[in-house]
Amino acid sequence: MSLVTDSPVDSSSSDDFASFLDAALESNSSGSSPEGEAEEEEEEEAEEADDDKVEDNRVKRSKVEILEEVVEEACGSTLQGSLEQKLEESAKKDACTHPGSFGDMCILCGQRLEVESGVTFGYIHKGLRLHNDEIVRLRSTDMKNLLRHKKLYLVLDLDHTLLNSTQLVHLTSEEEYLKTQAAPFQDVSEGSLFMLEAMHMMTKLRPFVRSFLREAHNLFELYIYTMGDRPYALAMAKLLDPRREYFGDRIISRDDGTVKHQKGLDVVLGQESAVLILDDTENAWTKHKDNLILMERYHFFRSSCHQFGFNCRSFSELKSDESEAEGALATVLQVLKQVHSMFFDEPGNDPIDRDVRQVLKTLRKEVLNGCKIVFSRVFPTKFQADNHPLWKIADQLGASCSTELDPSVTHVVSTDAGTEKSRWAVKEKKFLVNPKWIEATNYMWQKKPEENFSVDQVKNQ
Amino acid sequence: MFFHIVLERNMQLHPRHFGRNLRDNIVSKLMKDVEGTCSGRHGFVVAITGIENIGKGLIRDGTGFVTFPVKYQCVVFRPFKGEILEAVVTMVNKMGFFAEAGPVQIFVSNHLIPDDMEFQSGDMPNYTTSDGSVKIQKDSEVRLKIIGTRVDATEIFCIGTIKDDFLGVINDPAAA
Numbered sequence: 001m002s003l004v005t006d007s008p009v010d011s012s013s014s015d016d017f018a019s020f021l022d023a024a025l026e027s028n029s030s031g032s033s034p035e036g037e038a039e040e041e042e043e044e045e046a047e048e049a050d051d052d053k054v055e056d057n058r059v060k061r062s063k064v065e066i067l068e069e070v071v072e073e074a075c076g077s078t079l080q081g082s083l084e085q086k087l088e089e090s091a092k093k094d095a096c097t098h099p100g101s102f103g104d105m106c107i108l109c110g111q112r113l114e115v116e117s118g119v120t121f122g123y124i125h126k127g128l129r130l131h132n133d134e135i136v137r138l139r140s141t142d143m144k145n146l147l148r149h150k151k152l153y154l155v156l157d158l159d160h161t162l163l164n165s166t167q168l169v170h171l172t173s174e175e176e177y178l179k180t181q182a183a184p185f186q187d188v189s190e191g192s193l194f195m196l197e198a199m200h201m202m203t204k205l206r207p208f209v210r211s212f213l214r215e216a217h218n219l220f221e222l223y224i225y226t227m228g229d230r231p232y233a234l235a236m237a238k239l240l241d242p243r244r245e246y247f248g249d250r251i252i253s254r255d256d257g258t259v260k261h262q263k264g265l266d267v268v269l270g271q272e273s274a275v276l277i278l279d280d281t282e283n284a285w286t287k288h289k290d291n292l293i294l295m296e297r298y299h300f301f302r303s304s305c306h307q308f309g310f311n312c313r314s315f316s317e318l319k320s321d322e323s324e325a326e327g328a329l330a331t332v333l334q335v336l337k338q339v340h341s342m343f344f345d346e347p348g349n350d351p352i353d354r355d356v357r358q359v360l361k362t363l364r365k366e367v368l369n370g371c372k373i374v375f376s377r378v379f380p381t382k383f384q385a386d387n388h389p390l391w392k393i394a395d396q397l398g399a400s401c402s403t404e405l406d407p408s409v410t411h412v413v414s415t416d417a418g419t420e421k422s423r424w425a426v427k428e429k430k431f432l433v434n435p436k437w438i439e440a441t442n443y444m445w446q447k448k449p450e451e452n453f454s455v456d457q458v459k460n461q
Numbered sequence: 462m463f464f465h466i467v468l469e470r471n472m473q474l475h476p477r478h479f480g481r482n483l484r485d486n487i488v489s490k491l492m493k494d495v496e497g498t499c500s501g502r503h504g505f506v507v508a509i510t511g512i513e514n515i516g517k518g519l520i521r522d523g524t525g526f527v528t529f530p531v532k533y534q535c536v537v538f539r540p541f542k543g544e545i546l547e548a549v550v551t552m553v554n555k556m557g558f559f560a561e562a563g564p565v566q567i568f569v570s571n572h573l574i575p576d577d578m579e580f581q582s583g584d585m586p587n588y589t590t591s592d593g594s595v596k597i598q599k600d601s602e603v604r605l606k607i608i609g610t611r612v613d614a615t616e617i618f619c620i621g622t623i624k625d626d627f628l629g630v631i632n633d634p635a636a637a
Contacts, residue, residue: 099572100556103611103618107557107570110542110609110620125552125559127618128568142555145582221582245584249554269555 099134103127119266123230123256124249135269143271146221147351150344153270154220154336157279158228158236160297160304162212162329165203165236168195170303175316178202189242196235203239204300207322208329213246215333219340221270223250225263225277227284230255262286273355276339278332290357293335296328296443328443335445338363365398367445373399376414376421378435390435393442413438417455462544466503467513469532470495474518476525488512491531497564501612504539505564540565540607540619547631548621550601553586560603565617569605573622575629595630602632 096109102125104113118131130138146152156162171178182195182202192205216222224240224247226233233253241247258266263284265272277285280295299305300321302314315321322328342359344351379388385403386392390413394401402409405424412425412432425432437453470491478486492509499505513532520527540546540562548560548567557570571580571588578588578595587598597603605621605628612618623629 100570102568102570102620103566103613103616105609105611105618105620107568107620108572110607112609112611121556124554124556125568128556130556138555141580145580149582248584248586249552 097133098131099137100128100130102129119258120256121267123252123267135266138269139271142269143274143352146270146274150219150340152220152340152343152356153223153268153275154216155223155225155265155268155275155277155279157277157281157284157295158224158226158233160280160299161206161278161295162209162240162298163203163205163236164298164300164304165201165232166301166303168200168202170301171202172302172317175302178316194239199232199235201232202301203236204316205239206298206300206329207324207327208333209240212329212333213240216336217246219336220276221250222246223252223268223270225252225268225279227254227261227263229253264288265291273357276336276356276360290360293332293360294443295332298322298328331444331446335363361396364396364445367441368394368397368399368447371399371411371447372409373401373411373413373438374403374405374409374421375401376412376419377416378413390438394438397438397441411437411450414455422455462539462541463507464503464537464539465510465534466537467532467534468495468503468506469530472529472531473521473526474529476527479527484515487515487529487531491533495533495535499564499612499615499617503537504612505537505617507536507538507563509533509535538563538565539612540610540617542607542610544607545604545628546607546619546621547602547604550597550599550603553580553588553598555580555582555586558588558597560605560621565619567605567607567619567621569603569621569623573608573620573624575624597630601630604628604631 096106096111098106098108098111098113100107100118101113101116104116104127105111106113116129118129119135121128121130159165178193179195179202182193183191184195192207192209194203194205195201196203213222224233224237226236228236230253233251237247237251252267256267258264261284263279265275265277265288268275272288272291275288275291277288277292278295279285279292280297282289282292282294285292297308299308299310300315302317305312305314324330339356339359342363343354343356346354373394375385375388375391378390379385386395386401391401394413399411405421407428409430412421412430413435414422414425414432415434416422417426417432422432424430431450432455433450433453434455437448437450440448440453472487472491472494474483474487474490478490488509491512495506496508497506511534513534516530516532518527518529546562546565546567548562548565550558550560552559555571557568557572557574560567560569574588574597575590577590578597579591581587581589585598587596589596603623605623606625607619608622609620610617
């Protein structure tokens with residue numbers, strides 16, 4: 001049956017009719033529009049069609065030509081120069097800069113564009129592209145608008161940040177009980193565990209996520225940016241935002257990014273100085289690390305733990321979950337509120353000149369302010385100590401790091417209680433903690449109680 | 462703009478459709494094949510209104526298929542540059558808004574929205590005049606002028622403007 005579709009043949013009579021229509025309409029429209037791009041067509045058709053307007057145009061044009069000649073003859077050379085300049089300027093003004101395109105047509109003048117250029121904004125509408133200048137313009141107008149509403153931008157990752165998903169086939173026998181607990185996809189306003197039969201997936205929302213979105217929505221313009229594909233992103237958005245009040249069309253999936261395996265703010269229509277990012281993967285945002293608030297990964301399902309190499313039992317197997325009140329989302333919401341209030345309430349210069357990245361840095365600096373840290377048996381020997389991630393994190397958190405012991409040291413971070421420095425710490429009554437203390441402090445944005453991170457405890461485990 | 466025109470198409474039919482209902486089969490197949498498609502020349506085929514004539518069938522060598530030349534009358538819809546159209550707004554964002562007139566998708570950039578209308582974000586993003594009297598949001602009906610068209614195999618894209626006299630909102634669902 002496939003043969004059947006391949007023979008659409010138009011009869012000659014209808015062809016004639018259509019071409020006649022085309023010709024008639026085209027000449028009409030170009031006659032009424034001010035730009036003269038269709039002039040060539042007009043000339044061709046002028047012979048056949050006895051259209052008054054076309055004739056009119058011709059007459060006008062020839063008049064203009066005559067006028068120009070007269071002007072040229074009459075004017076002196078200096079005058080002529082300035083006149084030419086003026087003409088050039090007006091030509092520049094008339095020429096469209098083609099700020100973007102929709103279906104390969106300029107969004108400003110409607111002209112067909114031959115070359116595809118600019119950044120694709122497929123997540124907003126199919127076939128929409130914008131040029132850098134236009135993006136910059138949109139960002140700055142939007143920024144003013146947003147600041148008036150006292151809002152900033154917040155880009156949210158999905159997996160391991162707001163929720164955890166797994167394929168149904170990856171559920172272990174111990175997790176089978178979840179299938180009976182899961183809410184159907186049709187009713188998404190309640191519950192936190194969902195089964196998406198059509199996508200063969202099960203999704204668990206992170207505890208506190210609904211309150212988080214409700215509160216963050218008042219302070220930020222929310223974006224979703226996920227490495228999942230578009231259908232997945234839309235399905236998850238529906239789970240998180242059943243009434244479509246938080247995200248609107250600001251849902252970006254990996255299909256919309258400009259660089260493979262990377263996330264970038266170039267498709268986000270927000271000034272980089274006002275964007276905060278919440279993600280669990282630092283490497284995805286190589287260009288925008290300063291905007292990033294790193295999240296502790298949320299693993300609910302066994303397969304997810306396994307994927308990241310943890311061999312402990314997952315929440316699903318333990319039939320427990322992250323704490324609602326003290327979980328990562330609750331903590332980070334506090335941080336976001338702090339950043340927001342620092343950004344807007346600080347007296348001084350205009351908010352438009354402020355930079356959220358600077359605010360974030362200042363806030364981080366306060367976490368371990370006043371601590372002096374010495375590491376022991378954390379870095380491999382011969383390793384450049386101040387290149388180590390832990391050292392850098394401690395530095396960003398405002399602690400001063402050192403390689404030598406002296407009375408001003410407050411914390412010794414060690415993997416082994418038997419080292420010389422560890423023993424010194426015990427003797428001098430300094431805090432002796434294991435490296436997890438720094439990581440936890442980094443995720444929680446507050447100094448964690450040192451007692452919970454004693455070095456002996458690690459050895460016992 | 463709508464046109465009522467006569468078009469021709471060669472229909473290939475499997476022998477199992479032959480018999481008493483041959484004519485009906487051809488017509489129903491024609492409708493299935495043609496209605497809803499686009500061609501750059503004629504635009505969007507809205508509906509077939511009648512059959513002018515069905516020519517003599519020709520058996521294709523090697524297969525049992527028979528080709529019938531069919532002349533049919535149909536209503537087509539094709540937007541033209543400079544045409545004024547009425548459309549329903551489907552999406553509003555900071556770049557402008559998207560509207561639909563039947564199968565035609567129209568984008569109106571914020572450059573081509575009057576300068577006194579400003580974008581308001583929120584649950585229901587919209588463009589509003591400073592005094593709030595005119596509002597463009599999802600499901601508003603607008604009258605716009607086409608300034609560029611492109612016809613694909615299945616879709617028609619247009620660029621529109623409402624920055625001109627007598628263009629803009631003609632019916633606001635929020636006000637009703």
